[in-house]
Amino acid sequence: MSFNSIIGQEEAVSILQDEIKKERISHAYLFAAKKGSGKSKLAFEFAKAIFCQESELDSCGQCINCRKLEHQNHPDFKIISILEAKTAISIAQIRDLKKEIAYKPYDSEHKIYVIEAAEKMTKEAANSLLKTLEEPPSFATIILLTEDTGKLLPTLVSRCQQIELKSVSQSKIQKLLLNKGLNSEQAEIISRTAAGSPGKALAISKIEAYFEKRKEVYDFLRDVRNKNTIEIFAITKKLSELLQTDFPCFDLLSDWYRDIMMIKQDYLEAVINKDYLSDLKKLAQTLDLKQIIKNLELIAESEKNIELNIRAELSLEVLFFKLRQPDQ
Ligand SMILES: [Zn+2]
Known part of the structure; x- marks a missing residue:
C-alpha cells in the first residue's frame, strides 16, 4: 500500500508530498472530511512516506520502517482513538501522549501521533493538547482527524495546517465497487448512497444481503402512512439492530425524502434511489414540500438523539410514528 491506494484525494496527497520534499513537515495537521473519506488512511500513508527509508516521497512497503508500520509496531507512530465503551478522548490519554512525545524517537528522526475523532476530545483534553501544540518537540508531528472542524477549539485549529479532503466523485466510487466484483446496478446504487465517501461505499458493499435489507x-x-403499530415495532427493532453494523440506516431514510424533494423540483438527475423512481414520483404527488422538509428534520433529529445516547429503538419508534402521521 502507498499513496496510490488513496482514492480521489490527489490534491491532499500532492500537498503532503510537497511537505516531505521540502523537508517542511509541520508539527500539527488537521485532516477534515466526513466519515469514510479516507482520513485515517491518508494519515497512515503520510506517516509511512515520512518514515520510509527507501522511497523518497512515498512508502516502499518493504523496508523495516514500512513493515513495522504495517504490523502496527513502529515505536515512533501512535494512533489515539476513543477507548472502547467510552464516548470521548480523555485528558488521561492526552497526558500519556504528552509524556511519551517528549522522548526522542527510537527508530527515526520523527515521531508521529494521530488523534482520531479529535472533535470528541473532552474540553480538558483539548486544552491540554493545545499546550503541546504551542511548544512541540522539534521531531514531533501530531495529525488531528475530524469530521467537523467547527466542533474543535478555534485555538487548536489555528495551530494546525489544515488539509481538506474532497468528496470523491460518484463515478470513481462506482469504479472502485466494480473492481471489487459488484455488478453495475449494485455499484451504481451503493456509490450514490455513499455520497462521496469510498470508505462508506466499501463498508456497505460488505453488508450481507444489503439489497434485501x-x-x-x-x-x-413507501407505505408508512398505512403501517400499524406492530409493523412499526418490527421495523424499529430490526433497524436498531442494523444500526450496530455499517448499515446506512439514516442515509437511506433521508435519501428517500430528499429524492422526493428533488422530484418535486424537477431535478431528476439528482435522484439517488433511481430504482424506486416510479414509487418516489407517486409520493411526490401526495407530499408537499413543507412536509418533506419536516420529515427530513425528523430523521436528522432521530439520528442526533441516538448519537446523544437516546435508545435507538425508542428514537426510531418516535420517528416512524411521526412519519406515519404527518402534519403534527
Ligand atoms: Zn519503506
Whole structure:
C-alpha cells in the first residue's frame, strides 16, 4: 500500500508530498472530511512516506520502517482513538501522549501521533493538547482527524495546517465497487448512497444481503402512512439492530425524502434511489414540500438523539410514528 491506494484525494496527497520534499513537515495537521473519506488512511500513508527509508516521497512497503508500520509496531507512530465503551478522548490519554512525545524517537528522526475523532476530545483534553501544540518537540508531528472542524477549539485549529479532503466523485466510487466484483446496478446504487465517501461505499458493499435489507426499509417507507403499530415495532427493532453494523440506516431514510424533494423540483438527475423512481414520483404527488422538509428534520433529529445516547429503538419508534402521521 502507498499513496496510490488513496482514492480521489490527489490534491491532499500532492500537498503532503510537497511537505516531505521540502523537508517542511509541520508539527500539527488537521485532516477534515466526513466519515469514510479516507482520513485515517491518508494519515497512515503520510506517516509511512515520512518514515520510509527507501522511497523518497512515498512508502516502499518493504523496508523495516514500512513493515513495522504495517504490523502496527513502529515505536515512533501512535494512533489515539476513543477507548472502547467510552464516548470521548480523555485528558488521561492526552497526558500519556504528552509524556511519551517528549522522548526522542527510537527508530527515526520523527515521531508521529494521530488523534482520531479529535472533535470528541473532552474540553480538558483539548486544552491540554493545545499546550503541546504551542511548544512541540522539534521531531514531533501530531495529525488531528475530524469530521467537523467547527466542533474543535478555534485555538487548536489555528495551530494546525489544515488539509481538506474532497468528496470523491460518484463515478470513481462506482469504479472502485466494480473492481471489487459488484455488478453495475449494485455499484451504481451503493456509490450514490455513499455520497462521496469510498470508505462508506466499501463498508456497505460488505453488508450481507444489503439489497434485501434496503428493500425492506423502502417497502416500509413507501407505505408508512398505512403501517400499524406492530409493523412499526418490527421495523424499529430490526433497524436498531442494523444500526450496530455499517448499515446506512439514516442515509437511506433521508435519501428517500430528499429524492422526493428533488422530484418535486424537477431535478431528476439528482435522484439517488433511481430504482424506486416510479414509487418516489407517486409520493411526490401526495407530499408537499413543507412536509418533506419536516420529515427530513425528523430523521436528522432521530439520528442526533441516538448519537446523544437516546435508545435507538425508542428514537426510531418516535420517528416512524411521526412519519406515519404527518402534519403534527
Ligand atoms: Zn519503506
